[in-house]
Every structure is written in C-alpha cells, then in structure tokens.
Amino acid sequence: MLSERRLEVLRAIVQDYVGTEEPVGSKALTERHRLGVSPATVRNDMAVLEEEGFIHQPYTSAGRIPTDKGYRLFVDKLAGVKPLTAAERRAIQNFLDGAVDLDDVVARTVRLLAQLTRQVAVVQYPSLTRSTVRHVELLSLAPARVMLVLITDTGRVEQRLVDCPAPVGETVLADLRARLNSRVVGHRFSDVPSLVQDLAESFEHDDRPTVSTVLATLLETLVEETEERIMLGGTANLTRFNHDFPLTIRPVLEALEEQVVLLKLLGEVKDSGVTVRIGHENAHEGLSSTSVVAMGYGSGDEAVARLGVVGPTRMDYPGTMGAVRAVARYVGQILAES
Amino acid sequence: MLSERRLEVLRAIVQDYVGTEEPVGSKALTERHRLGVSPATVRNDMAVLEEEGFIHQPYTSAGRIPTDKGYRLFVDKLAGVKPLTAAERRAIQNFLDGAVDLDDVVARTVRLLAQLTRQVAVVQYPSLTRSTVRHVELLSLAPARVMLVLITDTGRVEQRLVDCPAPVGETVLADLRARLNSRVVGHRFSDVPSLVQDLAESFEHDDRPTVSTVLATLLETLVEETEERIMLGGTANLTRFNHDFPLTIRPVLEALEEQVVLLKLLGEVKDSGVTVRIGHENAHEGLSSTSVVAMGYGSGDEAVARLGVVGPTRMDYPGTMGAVRAVARYVGQILAES
DNA sequence: TTCTGGCACTCGTGGCTGATGAGTGCCAGG
DNA sequence: CCTGGCACTCATCAGCCACGAGTGCCAGAA
Numbered sequence: 006m007l008s009e010r011r012l013e014v015l016r017a018i019v020q021d022y023v024g025t026e027e028p029v030g031s032k033a034l035t036e037r038h039r040l041g042v043s044p045a046t047v048r049n050d051m052a053v054l055e056e057e058g059f060i061h062q063p064y065t066s067a068g069r070i071p072t073d074k075g076y077r078l079f080v081d082k083l084a085g086v087k088p089l090t091a092a093e094r095r096a097i098q099n100f101l102d103g104a105v106d107l108d109d110v111v112a113r114t115v116r117l118l119a120q121l122t123r124q125v126a127v128v129q130y131p132s133l134t135r136s137t138v139r140h141v142e143l144l145s146l147a148p149a150r151v152m153l154v155l156i157t158d159t160g161r162v163e164q165r166l167v168d169c170p171a172p173v174g175e176t177v178l179a180d181l182r183a184r185l186n187s188r189v190v191g192h193r194f195s196d197v198p199s200l201v202q203d204l205a206e207s208f209e210h211d212d213r214p215t216v217s218t219v220l221a222t223l224l225e226t227l228v229e230e231t232e233e234r235i236m237l238g239g240t241a242n243l244t245r246f247n248h249d250f251p252l253t254i255r256p257v258l259e260a261l262e263e264q265v266v267l268l269k270l271l272g273e274v275k276d277s278g279v280t281v282r283i284g285h286e287n288a289h290e291g292l293s294s295t296s297v298v299a300m301g302y303g304s305g306d307e308a309v310a311r312l313g314v315v316g317p318t319r320m321d322y323p324g325t326m327g328a329v330r331a332v333a334r335y336v337g338q339i340l341a342e343s
Numbered sequence: 344m345l346s347e348r349r350l351e352v353l354r355a356i357v358q359d360y361v362g363t364e365e366p367v368g369s370k371a372l373t374e375r376h377r378l379g380v381s382p383a384t385v386r387n388d389m390a391v392l393e394e395e396g397f398i399h400q401p402y403t404s405a406g407r408i409p410t411d412k413g414y415r416l417f418v419d420k421l422a423g424v425k426p427l428t429a430a431e432r433r434a435i436q437n438f439l440d441g442a443v444d445l446d447d448v449v450a451r452t453v454r455l456l457a458q459l460t461r462q463v464a465v466v467q468y469p470s471l472t473r474s475t476v477r478h479v480e481l482l483s484l485a486p487a488r489v490m491l492v493l494i495t496d497t498g499r500v501e502q503r504l505v506d507c508p509a510p511v512g513e514t515v516l517a518d519l520r521a522r523l524n525s526r527v528v529g530h531r532f533s534d535v536p537s538l539v540q541d542l543a544e545s546f547e548h549d550d551r552p553t554v555s556t557v558l559a560t561l562l563e564t565l566v567e568e569t570e571e572r573i574m575l576g577g578t579a580n581l582t583r584f585n586h587d588f589p590l591t592i593r594p595v596l597e598a599l600e601e602q603v604v605l606l607k608l609l610g611e612v613k614d615s616g617v618t619v620r621i622g623h624e625n626a627h628e629g630l631s632s633t634s635v636v637a638m639g640y641g642s643g644d645e646a647v648a649r650l651g652v653v654g655p656t657r658m659d660y661p662g663t664m665g666a667v668r669a670v671a672r673y674v675g676q677i678l679a680e681s
Numbered sequence: 682t683t684c685t686g687g688c689a690c691t692c693g694t695g696g697c698t699g700a701t702g703a704g705t706g707c708c709a710g711g
Numbered sequence: 712c713c714t715g716g717c718a719c720t721c722a723t724c725a726g727c728c729a730c731g732a733g734t735g736c737c738a739g740a741a
Contacts, residue, residue, distance in 0.1 A: 030704050043714055048705070066705040066720045105567075106503070140482050142492065154480065154492060154500065162492065162502045165444075229443075240578060241596035258579035368733050381685050386734070404691045404734040685740075691733085698727085705720075711713085 013040060014050045015059055016083045019071050023319055028068030073284035073318060076296070080281050080322050087323035089331045093121070097331060101339050107131070107161055111236050114312060114336050119239025121328040124316035125261065127299075129271050130234045131161070131309040131340065138189045138197065141223065143182045148172035153222055167222045170214045177212050181219065194227045233310070235267045242316075256291030261315065266292075271311040274299045279326045284318045294318055298325045302333040304340035312336070351378060352388045353397055354421045357409050361657055366406030411622035411656060414634070418619050418660050425661035427669045431459070435669060439677050445469070445499055449574050452650060452674050457577025459666045462654035463599065465637075467609050468572045469499070469647040469678065476527045476535065479561065481520045486510035491560055505560045507553045515550050519557065532565045571648070573605045580654075594629030599653065604630075609649040612637045617664045622656045632656055636663045640671040642678035650674070 017038040021029040031044040031051060040047065051069055054060045059075035062068075071079065089097075100117055104110040111128050118126035142154040151167040184207070188200050201223070205216045240261065243254055260266045266289050274280045282297045292315070299313025313329055355376040359367040369382040369389060378385065389407055392398045397413035400406075409417065427435075438455055442448040449466050456464035480492040489505040522545070526538045539561070543554045578599065581592055598604045604627050612618045620635045630653070637651025651667055 028704090032704075044704095045714055045716090046712085049713090052706080062705090064721070066703080067722075068704065139484070140490070142480055142482060144478050144480065144494070146477070152478070152494065154494075156482070156490065156492075156502065162500055164494065164500045238600065241593055241600055244593040244596060255579055255582040258582060262576065262579055366733090370733075382733095383685055383687090384683085387684085390735080400734090402692065404732080405693075406733065683741080685738105687738090688736090690735085693732095694730085696727105696729090699725095701722105701724085703720105703722095705718105707717090707719105708715105710715090 010040065010042070011050045011054060012078075012083060013038075014047055015054055015071070015075060016079060018051075018054075018060060018069055019075065019079045019083075022070055023321055026319065028063055028070050030068040033068070071319075073286065076283045076318055076322070077286075080283070084323045086279065086330060087327040089327055093328075094331060097121075097335050101335055104339065110336065110339055114332060115236050115238035118312065118314055118328065118332050119242060121332065122314045122316070122325050123239075123245065124242050124314045124320065124325070125240055126238045126312070126314050127261075127267055127271065128236045128238075128312040129268070129310040130236070131303075135193065135303075135307060135309050136161070137191055137193050140190060141182070141185050143178050143185075143219065145173060145175060145178055151178065151219060153219065153226065155223070155226055163226055165222050165226050167219050169218055171211070173212075173215050177208070177215070181208070181216055185223075197227055198224055233268060235264055235271070237261060237267070239314075253294050257295060257315075260289050260291035270297055270315075271299055271313065274301055274311045274313070276301055276308055279330050280313075281322065281326065296320055296322075298322070298329050300329050300333040302337045302340075304337060309340070348378070348380070349388045349392060350416075350421060351376075352385055353392055353409070353413060354417060356389075356392075356398060356407060357413065357417045357421075360408055361659055364657065366401055366408050368406040371406070409657075411624065414621045414656055414660070415624075418621070422661045422664075424617065424668060425665040427665050431666075432669060435459075435673050439673055442677065448674065448677055452670060453574045453576035456650065456652055456666065456670050457580060459670070460652045460654070460663050461577075461583065462580050462652045462658065462663070463578055464576045464650070464652050465599075465605055465609065466574050466576075466650040467606070467648040468574070469641075473531065473641075473645060473647050474499070475529055475531050478528060479520070479523050481516050481523075481557065483511060483513060483516055489516065489557060491557065491564065493561070493564055501564055503560050503564050505557050507556055509549070509553055511550075511553050515546070515553070519546070519554055523561075535565055536562055571606060573602055573609070575599060575605070577652075591632050595633060595653075598627050598629035608635055608653075609637055609651065612639055612649045612651070614639055614646055617668050618651075619660065619664065634658055634660075636660070636667050638667050638671040640675045640678075642675060647678070 014034065017034050017040065018029050021034065021037060031047040034040065034047055035042070035044050051060065054075070055062065055069065058072060059078060060069040061072045063070065097117060101110065101113055104113050111130055115126045115128045118128070136157040138155065139158050140156040142156070144152040144154065146152050146166075149169045149172045151169060151173060153165045153167055155163045184204060185201065188204065189197050192200060201220050204220060205213045208216050240258065243257060270282075270287065270289070270292070273282065279298060279300045284296060285293050287293065287295070287297060294317065295315050296318045297313055297315050299311050301308025301311050303309040312333055314325060316325065352372070355372050355378065356367050359372065359375060369385040372378065372385055373380070373382050389398065392413070393400065393407065396410060397416060398407040399410045401408065435455060439448065439451055442451050449468055453464045453466045456466070474495045476493065477496050478494040480494070482490040482492065484490050484504075487507045487510045489507060489511060491503045491505055493501045522542060523539065526542065527535050530538060539558050542558060543551045546554050578596065581595060608620075608625065608627070608630070611620065617636060617638045622634060623631050625631065625633065625635060632655065633653050634656045635651055635653050637649055639646025639649045641647040650671055652663060654663065
C-alpha cells in the first residue's frame with residue numbers, strides 16, 4: 006500500500022505534468038508543491054511509484070510522467086470533480102436554452118462541450134430504444150404508395166416510403182392510422198412489436214397484405230433508427246496536442262470518423278455519474294493515447310443517450326469531468342422541458 | 344505570351360511537384376520528361392515563368408514550386424479532367440445504390456468522395472429553396488398544441504411544434520390541413536408565402552389567430568430550413584499532408600467546422616461543370632493553402648446542392664476533378680430516381 | 682536568335698562534436 | 712526514515728563543416 010505522501014507525490018506529478026506537458030523531476034516538484042520533504046526523499050518515493058507502475062521514465066535520468074495506471078489512481082482516489090463556476094453554469098444554460106429543436110440541442114451541446122473543455126466533444130442523439138411513440142402518421146402519396154411518419158417523445162421525426170401490394174383506400178388508411186395510434190402512442194419502441202402483432206387480422210381480408218406491409222415498415226423503422234447517431238465537434242482542438250503526439254493524431258481522427266467506434270466507446274459508459282476511460286482502457290487502439298470522459302444524460306432518471314469528450318490522457322480530469330457532468334445535467338433538463 | 348515549351352515546362356513542374364512533394368529542379372525535369380532541351384534551357388524558361396509569377400523559389404538556388412497562379416494556369420489550360428475507370432464508375436454506382444434515404448445518400452456520398460480522392464469531402468444537403476412541397480401534415484398533440492410536419496419532394500421531413508393562442512378543434516385542423524395542402528403541394532418553397540397569404544381570412548373569426556400562428560410557423564420553417572446543412576468526411580486525410588503544412592492544419596480544421604465557411608465556399612461554385620478554387624482564391628484565410636474542387640448536383644438540370652473536396656493546393660487536379668464530376672453525376676441520378 | 686555546356690556561387694541539409702544542465706541512483710550520516 | 716552530497720547519464724542545443732542540388736550567367740555553337 007502506498008503511503009499518504011507517495012500519493013501526494015503522484016498527485017503533484019499528475020498536476021504538474023498536465024500543466025507543463027513536460028516530464029517532471031524531483032527538484033521541480035519540491036519547489037512547486039509544499040511536500041515538506043527534500044528532493045532526495047521525493048526521488049525515493051518516485052522510485053517506488055515507478056516500480057508499482059504508476060509513473061514512467063521516458064529515458065534514463067529524465068523526469069517522470071504518469072502512466073495510464075497512474076492517471077487511473079489519480080482519477081479514482083486523488084481527484085474530485087471540479088464544479089463549474091456560477092458564471093459558467095449560467096452561460097451553459099443560456100446557450101442551451103436558445104435551441105429550437107432536437108437537432109439544435111445536440112448541435113449546441115457539441116459546440117458547448119468542445120468550447121468548455123477545449124477538446125473533442127461527442128454527443129449521441131437521444132436513443133430511440135427507450136423513447137416512446139408520440140404519433141404515427143400515414144399519408145397517401147399515390148394509390149399504392151404511403152408515407153409513414155413516426156414522431157417520438159424526444160421530438161424526433163422519421164419517415165419512410167411504403168410501396169403497398171395493392172391500392173389503399175383513404176378510409177382504410179384512416180382506420181389503420183386511428184387503430185395504430187390508439188395502440189402504440191405513449192408506449193416504448195421495444196413494446197410496439199407485440200402491441201401491433203395481431204392488428205392486421207382485424208381488417209378486411211383484402212386489406213391485410215397492405216396493412217402488414219405498413220406494419221412491417223414501421224417495425225423496420227423502429228429497429229433501424231435504434232442504431233444511434235453521433236455528433237462530433239471541436240476536432241480542431243486535437244491540433245493543440247500535435248507536438249505531444251504528432252503521429253498519433255491520424256489514427257485518432259480516423260477513429261473519430263467511425264460512428265461504430267464512437268458508439269462502442271460511449272456504450273461502455275456507466276448509467277450514472279461520470280465515467281473515465283484512460284488510454285489503453287479504450288479497446289480501440291487508435292485511441293490508446295487518449296482518454297474519454299463521458300456521462301449519460303436523459304430527460305428523467307434514465308439515461309437516453311451519452312455525451313462526452315475525447316482528449317489526450319494528459320488532460321485536466323477534474324475540470325473536464327466537471328464540465329461533462331454539468332452539461333449532461335443541463336441537457337437532461339432541456340429535454341425534460343420540451 | 345508564353346511559348347508552347349514554357350507551358351510544357353510548367354506542366355512538368357506541376358506534375359512532378361504533385362508527385363514528389365519536393366521543389367523540382369531543372370535537371371530532374373529534363374530527366375523525367377522528354378522536353379527535348381537541355382537543363383540550361385529549362386532554367387531560362389523557369390526564370391521567365393518565375394518572373395511572370397507562375398512558379399516560385401522557396402530559397403535561393405532551390406528547386407521551383409508552382410504558385411497559386413501557376414496551378415490556375417495548369418488547371419485552366421494544361422490539364423483536362425481525368426475520367427474514372429469503368430471499374431471505379433461501377434463501384435460508385437453500387438455504393439450509392441445501396442442508400443435507403445436522403446440522409447443515407449448524403450452520408451454515403453461523403454464517404455465515397457473522401458475515399459476516392461483521399462481528401463476531405465464536403466457534401467451539401469439538397470437545398471430546400473428549389474424544392475417543392477409534397478405534403479404538410481398537422482397533428483393535434485394537446486388542445487392548444489399542434490405539430491407541423493413538412494415533407495419535401497427530395498424526401499426531407501421537417502417538424503415544428505406550434506403553441507396556439509387558443510384550443511384548436513379537430514375539424515378546424517382538418518379543414519386547414521386540406522386547404523393548405525391543396526394550395527401548396529407541388530409548389531416551390533419560394534412561392535408558398537404568396538400562396539397562403541390570404542388563407543386565414545377564409546376561416547371563422549375565432550380561428551384566425553390560430554391559423555395565422557400555424558401559417559407563420561410554416562413560413563418560418565421554410566426560411567430556416569433554407570439555411571443549408573453540410574456533411575463532412577475524411578478529415579483524417581488532412582494528416583497525410585501535415586509534413587507539408589504542419590502549422591496550417593489547425594486553421595483548416597477550424598474552418599471546416601464552421602458550416603458558414605463551408606457554405607460560403609460551396610456558394611461560389613458555378614452552376615455547371617467542375618469549379619476549382621485555388622489557395623488564396625478562397626476568401627477564408629485559414630484555407631489559403633488549400634484548394635477546393637466542387638460541383639453542383641441535382642435531380643434534373645438544375646443544381647439543388649453542391650459537393651466537393653478540400654485538399655492542399657498541391658493536389659492531383661485532373662484526378663480529383665474527375666472523381667468529383669463522376670460522383671456529382673451519379674448522386675444526381677440517384678436523386679432523380681427516388 | 683536560340684540553345685547548350687561549363688563554371689562559379691548560393692544555401693539548405695545532415696552528420697558530427699562538445700558544452701550544458703536537468704535529473705537520477707546511491708550512500709553515509711543525522 | 713529523511714537528508715545532503717556526489718558521480719553519472721543523457722537529451723538538447725549551438726556551432727561547425729562537408730556535401731550536393733540547384734542556380735545564374737556567359738561564351739560559343741547551331
């Protein structure tokens with residue numbers, strides 16, 4: 006077990022390294038922090054910390070830098086979440102209040118997060134799996150062509166064209182629309198399949214194929230749109246570190262362009278509280294020198310989606326965590342209001 | 344006026360520089376190209392080209408690199424558009440044919456362009472200004488709350504919540520929906536305002552405020568959604584050049600994140616054919632060392648939107664132009680079919 | 682005139698060297 | 712268990728020099 010002072014030394018190393026971006030030595034440490042011991046003692050502590058794998062020397066007789074394991078300890082035990090200032094909170098709220106629709110909320114959130122943390126921001130669109138149906142609309146575009154419009158409680162709208170096997174009468178369509186809505190409105194997507202299962206049977210024999218086709222398309226839309234989308238912002242902030250990892254920036258950009266990778270990244274987030282994944286803890290190897298700070302957000306208690314930032318492992322964890330948490334909460338509020 | 348051979352020298356310089364990414368000297372030129380003259384002669388030609396501002400020496404007695412003006416001449420007079428191979432064409436078509444809806448078409452196009460040109464791809468969503476209304480739907484969500492859904496002929500769907508000054512009866516809503524659709528369906532967005540101008544007057548006095556509110560929201564949506572959106576892809580390709588402009592990558596990334604800048608960039612595109620804007624020809628200074636190759640696309644003769652790529656001024660213009668042209672055409676076809 | 686070969690000159694690049702100094706490990710003594 | 716001292720390591724940086732690609736110019740050939 007590490008003594009209190011050794012933990013203090015680790016904290017000091019992390020803080021200094023995050024600030025200066027340079028390996029930190031024993032002398033500099035005792036000068037900048039009131040550790041109450043001499044550089045020599047600190048050196049001994051450092052030797053232990055290195056043996057335990059918390060810090061690392063880039064080359065013989067250089068300063069130390071924290072390892073992923075060191076950051077992990079720092080985040081878990083040594084660092085709190087730095088709350089934002091009142092002014093920052095107000096700025097967040099003002100900025101998000103201006104949003105006009107769901108897309109706008111997401112877009113603004115991304116900008117906000119990127120600006121606040123000066124890192125790459127990632128915001129997942131509210132997931133439809135946990136959403137409920139607000140309304141299903143059926144429009145006749147041509148005799149055998151129907152447009153299906155699905156409106157969710159999060160304000161999202163999806164549409165699909167349906168080519169029917171036979172012409173559909175306006176009355177049948179109205180009938181279907183009414184019955185469909187009375188069954189599914191207010192229910193979760195995941196419950197819809199069982200709710201509409203036997204709906205076709207209540208129609209005239211001739212209309213059943215058409216009804217089935219429409220229903221099939223609806224279910225398909227639900228499944229397809231459960232595949233979540235992600236919005237990205239602040240990639241320019243990556244270049245702030247390109248002296249730090251000039252060669253690494255490319256795989257990071259590549260990884261960030263892959264929605265799948267991002268979704269997986271956010272998928273590993275706990276349901277409550279801020280989650281931090283450091284360096285190699287991220288499965289994707291292009292992101293092995295970056296950390297992800299993320300959190301779920303939602304209109305109620307349940308998280309409907311996630312948001313977070315991606316930055317170098319050497320980042321200001323307390324500040325970033327504070328910003329992510331604050332933004333996630335406010336976005337949740339905004340969603341709850343609309 | 345420049346002699347035939349001097350133009351040939353310029354072409355050779357551009358081609359070699361694009362290939363090697365290094366300043367090209369007279370000796371190397373005569374070795375790689377069959378100019379039929381000695382290096383000394385080429386040197387004289389180069390001196391003239393430099394005097395005219397087509398090429399430039401990074402430092403005394405180094406090779407020459409083309410200037411923006413040199414690239415301009417190359418693009419205008421010396422280079423054709425390199426058509427794609429049959430295999431490439433087939434690949435494009437296959438890839439785009441798989442798209443399921445408009446968003447998907449745009450998303451696939453971006454990926455395709457980025458991959459094909461190995462540069463940053465930019466695709467503008469089909470503009471709504473020239474679109475026509477396919478359907479307007481009104482849904483009653485609460486007594487005094489209506490959801491307005493707008494469906495365009497390009498398959499785009501937009502929705503807005505309307506808070507009405509008074510409760511709206513279902514019959515009034517149905518009435519408004521019917522009249523509204525009969526007036527605007529099939530018409531262009533720009534014509535809608537005049538078409539619905541006096542619609543409120545045909546309603547009962549009590550309902551007029553509500554009708555006006557709904558109409559106002561509709562017009563607002565039309566205007567707002569005319570503001571076009573843009574999709575970006577292949578930013579990772581920027582890093583291929585970061586030895587070339589290591590410091591320049593940041594402003595480029597920043598510029599690319601600004602929708603406004605991109606829209607302005609694409610806005611300068613001619614209505615037909617491939618447009619090339621080189622280096623400082625782009626107004627935005629962050630993009631002064633990049634070139635934009637863009638083209639309009641659309642379902643008919645008229646361009647409804649634009650797409651293109653952004654890359655270093657030192658790029659393979661003929662190849663890039665060929666790829667952009669081919670993709671624009673195929674996307675146009677896809678849109679026309681749907 | 683126009684092209685060519687030759688020649689002196691420029692200047693960025695890359696390899697080498699030595700000084701500098703931050704940082705270390707170790708050890709003996711408080 | 713902490714501290715001061717000491718010898719050692721090694722990345723960084725400035726200075727230096729040789730190299731060579733590339734140039735401009737000029738006199739002579741075509």
